[in-house]
Amino acid sequence: MAEISVDVKRGAVASAADRAEAIALGAGGEVDSDDRSSGAAGTASLLLRVPPDQLTSVLRQLSRLGKEVSRQLSTTDVTEKVADVRSRVISTQGSIARLRTLYASATRVADIISIESELNSREADLESLQAQQRALDRQTALATVTLSLQTATHAAPPAKKKHYSGFVGGLRRGWDGFVHAASWVANAVGTLLPFLVLLALLAGAARLLWRRRPARPAPAPAPVPAE
Structure with a gap:
């Protein structure tokens, strides 16, 4: 195989x-x-x-x-299976031969019906075993x-990166650094923005409450001592 x-x-x-x-x-x-x-x-x-x-x-x-x-x-070693099927074929053929002998000599209707039913069953078993035997013979005869x-699929080669030197290379590296820094700043602002908004709202609320607090009464003037 x-x-x-x-x-x-x-x-x-x-x-x-x-x-x-x-x-x-x-x-x-x-x-x-x-x-x-x-x-x-x-x-x-x-x-x-x-x-x-x-x-x-x-x-x-x-x-x-x-x-x-x-x-x-x-x-795949099928030698044992081949021998087993061959033995069962021979046994079933012998059983069928004996049943046919009994069938030929039977006189009672009940015996004839019983033997005929058993004979049909054994003949069906024999056909199945012979089919297995042919399949095994074929399996052993041909590999x-x-x-x-x-x-075939061909993967596309990875794109080669271009390397620049001199003024152009410095300019590109500077631009890449600027873009990286700007991206970092944007990420930081995006992370802190919800907290900044919350702090602004709390500060506004505190300022509004401070303005609405009740005014304290002015202190009474001190009495003037009599001369």
Whole structure:
């Protein structure tokens, strides 16, 4: 089992997918699935099956469809499962043969109906097991390759900063310093402004209360002593 991912040129995903199918078929394999998205930045995902002795060659050819991004290889041991399914097939076939013998010799209607129902059930089980057996035989006969094709993306290079020297460089540095200082002052004013407004309101209220306070009575004149 193999998984391979390849980046191809913009607009070339469809042709690369067609080429991948041709590679698999040319190696004596087959194409199980082919999912594609169209457009300049299209993608494609293909499930290929090839003879195990052709796997290395097929992967090498697929990697040349563009720029190989990743590749993973793994092996799955299905020997035990193959043996288990084969044993169950043989057992079910023997059971069906015995039921058919009983069915042929049955005379009572109830026995015939019961045996016929059991026979149908066992035959359905046998068909399912045989389907599993064919799938396992196919799995062991062909190696699975999952191919992912995607459009290569090229990141734009970062813009280069221009460096100035002399009078122009000093002027630009001075302007940048002024802008930075002005920004700092604006941020400071913006931060302090709510507090300054609150202090102004409190000062105004205190001044208004001071003006409205009751006036103190004038002190009475001191008595003039008699001569």
